[in-house]
Amino acid sequence: MSTEMNVKMEQDPAAIRFSGVSYRIKGIAGRPILKNVSLEVRPGDAVVLLGRSGSGKTTLLRLVNRLLLPSDGQVVVAGRLTSAWDEIQLRRGIGYVIQEAGLFPHFTVAQNIGLVPGLLGWPADRIAARVNEMLQLVGLEPREFSPRRPRELSGGQRQRVGVARALAADPPILLMDEPFGALDPVTRAELQREFAALAKRLAKTIVFVTHDLREALLLGSRIVLLQAGQIVAAAAPQEFLRIDHPEVRAFAASLLTAPGAPA
Amino acid sequence: MSALRFFRTHQAEIFAATLQHMTLVLIAMVIAIAIGVPLGMLIVRRPALRSLALAVASVFQTIPSLALFGFLIPIPFLGGIGRRTAVVALVLYALLPILRNTYVGLTGIDPAVLESAEAMGMTQSQILLRVRLPLALSVILAGIRTATVITIGVATIAAAIGAGGLGTFIFRGVAMVSDAVILAGAVPAAALALLADGLLALLERRLKVS
Numbered sequence: 001m002s003t004e005m006n007v008k009m010e011q012d013p014a015a016i017r018f019s020g021v022s023y024r025i026k027g028i029a030g031r032p033i034l035k036n037v038s039l040e041v042r043p044g045d046a047v048v049l050l051g052r053s054g055s056g057k058t059t060l061l062r063l064v065n066r067l068l069l070p071s072d073g074q075v076v077v078a079g080r081l082t083s084a085w086d087e088i089q090l091r092r093g094i095g096y097v098i099q100e101a102g103l104f105p106h107f108t109v110a111q112n113i114g115l116v117p118g119l120l121g122w123p124a125d126r127i128a129a130r131v132n133e134m135l136q137l138v139g140l141e142p143r144e145f146s147p148r149r150p151r152e153l154s155g156g157q158r159q160r161v162g163v164a165r166a167l168a169a170d171p172p173i174l175l176m177d178e179p180f181g182a183l184d185p186v187t188r189a190e191l192q193r194e195f196a197a198l199a200k201r202l203a204k205t206i207v208f209v210t211h212d213l214r215e216a217l218l219l220g221s222r223i224v225l226l227q228a229g230q231i232v233a234a235a236a237p238q239e240f241l242r243i244d245h246p247e248v249r250a251f252a253a254s255l256l257t258a259p260g261a262p263a
Numbered sequence: 264m265s266a267l268r269f270f271r272t273h274q275a276e277i278f279a280a281t282l283q284h285m286t287l288v289l290i291a292m293v294i295a296i297a298i299g300v301p302l303g304m305l306i307v308r309r310p311a312l313r314s315l316a317l318a319v320a321s322v323f324q325t326i327p328s329l330a331l332f333g334f335l336i337p338i339p340f341l342g343g344i345g346r347r348t349a350v351v352a353l354v355l356y357a358l359l360p361i362l363r364n365t366y367v368g369l370t371g372i373d374p375a376v377l378e379s380a381e382a383m384g385m386t387q388s389q390i391l392l393r394v395r396l397p398l399a400l401s402v403i404l405a406g407i408r409t410a411t412v413i414t415i416g417v418a419t420i421a422a423a424i425g426a427g428g429l430g431t432f433i434f435r436g437v438a439m440v441s442d443a444v445i446l447a448g449a450v451p452a453a454a455l456a457l458l459a460d461g462l463l464a465l466l467e468r469r470l471k472v473s
Contacts, residue, residue, distance in 0.1 A: 065382055091384035102379030106397045106472040116383050165383075175382075 012079045015173060015205040016041040016064055021073035023059055023229075032071070033059045035229045043172070046199055046206040048220035050213060050251065056229040057209045061175050064207060065094045077173070092116055095166030095174040095204075099181045101158040103150040109135070109161050110146040116169040134164035139194065156187040163195065167202070176208045180215070192218055213251045216240075225251070269443040277432070281451045284428035287346065287421060288414050288455075291353035295410060299358050300403060303365025304391065313366070320359035328417045331355065332424045349418070349426035356417050357410035364406025368399030401471040408463035415456040419448060429455075 018039045024032035034056045041047050049057040062068045063075045066082045075082045082090065103112050113134050114127040122130070132142040138160040150158055159179055166174060180188045180195075196219050199206055210216055216223045216237070223240045225233040227247045235243055241252050270277065306313040323331070331352045335342040341351045372395060380390045422430030432448030435441075 067378070067382060088384045088386055091382055094382075096379065096382035098375055098378065098382075100373070100375035102373070102375035104376060104380075104394060105373075119384060119389070 012076060013042065014040045014076070015043045015045070015078065016207065017074075017076040018060070018063070019074045019076070021060075021063065021070045021075060023056075023063065023068065024071050026071075031229070033229050034063075034070075036073070037226075037229070037231055038073075039224060039231060039234075041205060041207060043205050044203050046208065046219060046221040048208045048210060048216040048223045049226060050210060050216045050223055051226035052211060055226040057211075057226050058177055060226070061177055061207055061209050064173070064175055065091050065096060092120060092169065093171050093173065095169075095171045097159075097162045097166045097174070097176045097179040099178045101150070101162035101179075103158060103161060103165070105150050107149075108146065109140075109148050109150070109153070112150070112161060113165045113168050115165065120169055130168055131164075134168050137167070137198065138164045140164070154187075155183050156191060159183065159191060163198075167204075171204075173205045173207070176206065178210055179208075181210070181212075195219065213255055266443040266446045269441075269447055273447060277429075277447055277451060280427065280429050280431055280448070281455070284415070284418055284430075284452065285455065287349060287353065287418050287426060287428050288411065291350050291357060291414055291418070292407070292411055294350065295354045295357035295361055295414075296407060298354070299361030299406075299410075300365050303362050303403075304369065304396075306362075306366055307369050307395075316362060317359075317366070320362050323355040324359045328352070328356065328420045329423060332420060336424060344425045346421075346426045348424055349421035349428075353414050353418055353421070357414050360406040360409040360413070361403070362406075364409075365399070365403050368402030368406075369395045371402065372398050398472060401467050404463060404467045404470060408460060408467060411459045411463060412456050415452060415459060419452050 016039075018037050021034055021037045022032050023034040024030075037056075037060060039047075039060075049060055051057045059068060063070055063082065064077060066085065066087045069075075069083055077085065077090065078093075103109075104115070107115070110128075110131045113131045117127045117130055131146065135142040135145055140157065140160055145153075145157070145161075150161070153161065162179065166176075180191050183191065192215055199219065206219075208216075208219055210219075217240070220237055222234065222236055224231055225240075225245075225247060233240070233243045233245050233248050240248070302316055306316050326334070332348065335348045335352055336344065342348050369391075376394065376398070377390065380394045385393070418426075418428055419430035419433055422428055422434050429448040429452045433445050433452075436443070436445030436448065
């Protein structure tokens with residue numbers, strides 16, 4: 001690994017690289033949340049971090065935009081250590097979508113989507129045009145939805161706005177933490193299909209956290225399985241189910257019993 | 264002497280006292296807000312200062328108002344007889360609801376909203392000014408409303424240290440054993456409190472974001 005780190009960072013071909021990353025909460029002894037994780041995410045990859053609750057997948061995601069810093073090891077984004085990045089600049093170049101959407105309740109849909117472009121100092125007319133473009137991209141009619149407040153949207157619509165907001169400033173990296181987890185099954189399936197198509201078209205580097213293997217198979221170009229803070233399996237979707245590991249088999253078994261699973 | 268007749272014959276005097284009362288409350292509230300809201304913003308990020316500030320503000324609330332006015336009289340600069348001392352005491356009373364509600368409002372925001380704000384690359388001051396404060400505004404205003412109603416009531420006691428206001432009638436009425444005179448102070452004070460409460464409740468509802 002040390003030879004890998006000696007490579008000049010500017011020439012690092014990875015969009016995101018974790019090298020021997022551990023994370024433990026300060027002052028709390030015991031098992032670390034992440035233990036010696038190494039992972040490379042190439043530009044244009046859609047990596048799905050799969051795992052049970054508490055497996056460390058969300059923590060791994062939050063290391064990318066420096067919401068957390070690793071206790072050990074290194075996280076490199078776009079050729080630079082996250083600890084060396086100005087955190088504000090780093091985050092403005094990374095889209096972020098979470099389960100509850102986290103839309104600002106006191107902003108309209110248009111203001112929510114235009115937020116990061118606004119922070120980046122885009123002129124108002126360019127922001128307005130971009131907001132319309134983003135709303136169309138996620139299947140919401142701009143004239144109808146722009147002036148609405150988040151409370152006037154359904155759960156599915158809120159997540160669409162969340163995705164539009166994350167994409168507004170055209171960041172090269174998109175982080176998604178169970179973005180469709182709180183939706184009803186029908187709406188979730190709709191959004192998953194649409195997002196899978198969208199992701200292909202946009203060619204962003206995507207890191208997607210889920211505990212749903214079906215979602216992982218649908219959206220990932222690579223599936224990384226975490227268990228107790230360690231990577232236990234990683235493969236393309238076609239090969240993933242063939243991996244002989246108890247945790248992979250446990251997830252595969254969940255496919256058969258999941259409601260609405262194909263027979 | 265009937266209360267109504269006393270009201271009619273002393274109209275000008277009651278009106279002047281009401282104005283004096285309102286001025287006293289207004290000055291105290293402006294100062295209390297100017298101290299309480301920024302202090303509330305400060306203690307969000309300073310846990311050590313937080314317990315101290317809230318404890319001190321709570322202690323002032325527990326001191327009986329008449330005693331607090333009395334304690335202040337011998338203190339140089341802040342104390343003495345008259346309106347300045349009254350304002351100091353009223354500010355100390357008004358501080359706790361404003362301080363506490365500012366803190367509660369700023370910290371009671373949906374964590375998903377704050378996480379998004381941080382993850383989108385907003386600076387701490389942008390988060391405070393564009394997310395926390397607007398979302399906390401109705402809670403802060405509720406604190407200001409409580410403080411205003413308390414202050415209008417407590418301000419009647421300020422008459423005891425020569426600050427004037429509607430309390431003058433109440434103390435005079437007690438001394439004269441005259442309900443009419445007491446009511447001349449109590450009724451306008453109650454009306455002021457109800458009016459302030461209603462107006463601020465209206466404003467609070469308009470600012471509320473659900």
